[in-house]
Amino acid sequence: MSEVKSASPRTVRMMVLAAAVLLVVGIAGVVQSTQAQLVFMSENYVAEFAQTHIGVALTENDVVVEGDDALLADPEALLGGDAQMIPGKAYAERLSAVNTTDMGEYVRLTVRKYWADADGTKNPLLDPALIQLTYDSEDWVLNPEESTDERLVFYYRHLLDAHEAAVAPAVKTIAIDPSVSTATGDFSQCRVALSAQVDSVQINYADDAAKSAWGVDVDALGLEWDEVMAR
């Protein structure tokens, strides 16, 4: 029994040596395999990745605009030589939408017009109805229930295809009512202000999407957004 249980010193030395050899070979192998793996990953795990989303941009006179002070930013181009807006005269202010992605979408445009003080803060005492916008009623639908003297909400009738702009701008011109000269309020130092927001929804179940995202029944507006589903 004792011969079986106890190992000779020679055997022990052999075992230690074998363990040392294994350790060295193992480390070398790990290093090599690790290097090989890095090379392998670097060449094969580079792949294109695209996230599905829709996108829309606002355009003013065919130029994409976004952010504060982006609208009416070029008075010379707007006024065409006039020192300032002349009451009763219409100036070109084309507000529209363009699809910036490769997916179709439906869009709406919300425009707010109001008077501001010289420092740009909104002045609610001056009548926004004195700022007049002309708009397109052929390709856009004005929702009267959402619209007020200050706010106009337009829905684009058609599907806005990928990378396409609306066929016609919703808002075409801006003017100041000549009756501003007799209107109540101080118009001696003020600003004509516009704020525009363009929203888009997916084309699949677009009416449900509009209802969910915007709370608007587009069918009631006479829009046939879901007809596209049959394509």
Added chain:
Amino acid sequence: MSMKRTFLKKRTALAVLAVALGLGVMVGPTLAYYTDTTEANGSIPFSLTPETPPPPVDPEEPEEPTPPPPGTEIQEKIEGTNKIIHVENVGKTDVAVRVRAFYGTANATVEFAGEGWGTRAEGDGEEGWLYGRTVLKPDEVSDALYIKVEPVKNAQVDSFDIAIVQQCVVPDEVAEGKPAAATFADGTVVLDKLTPLPAYEADDQAEGEDPEAGAEGEGEEPAARAALAAAAAVEGLVPVADEAAQLVNATVNPGVRA
């Protein structure tokens, strides 16, 4: 056994709960729709001052030029006891004219004649006006209106006054081929439908008629502008002159009835 069964039941219930919870968490993303939004704003200064230029005049709707005001003058001639009236258009536009004579009725009878003049039907408009039956073009003179005065027999008069007042208006615009018409203060007159006065007979010395007989017109102030003329032959009967002066004043201030 019963304890083990209870334990199994609890595990099953937990598993069901976990699945339900997982499904519930998934409901949110499932109902989301793809949307996007973009905003922009801006403003430009505006200052309403007296220097603000007036609104541009729409070239499609030029202002209609103001037509020149009508103008006429009375020309009077006296032949014996008769008076002959002409009205000349001295303005730059066509006119229709009417005249009215004021006179006393106690000492003489007055009669009107002249085919170029007419009266309106009885009850149509104010009585007393005599209308020119044609439209007068600029510088044109109307036909003569004869006023024949016959003193009442045995009357002791050495003078008799007749004051003449005339009014003129621009004729109404009528379609081609339609009869000319003119609108005075008391209504529209179709010139073709006037009842013409009898022709003048130079040697007519007949008895005078009721002065109203030949003058069934109407009168009141001018619809447009009235030119006037008051004339008195020789010396005046004060009431006649007053009445004429009153009407003349009224024509100068349209809108105030005499």
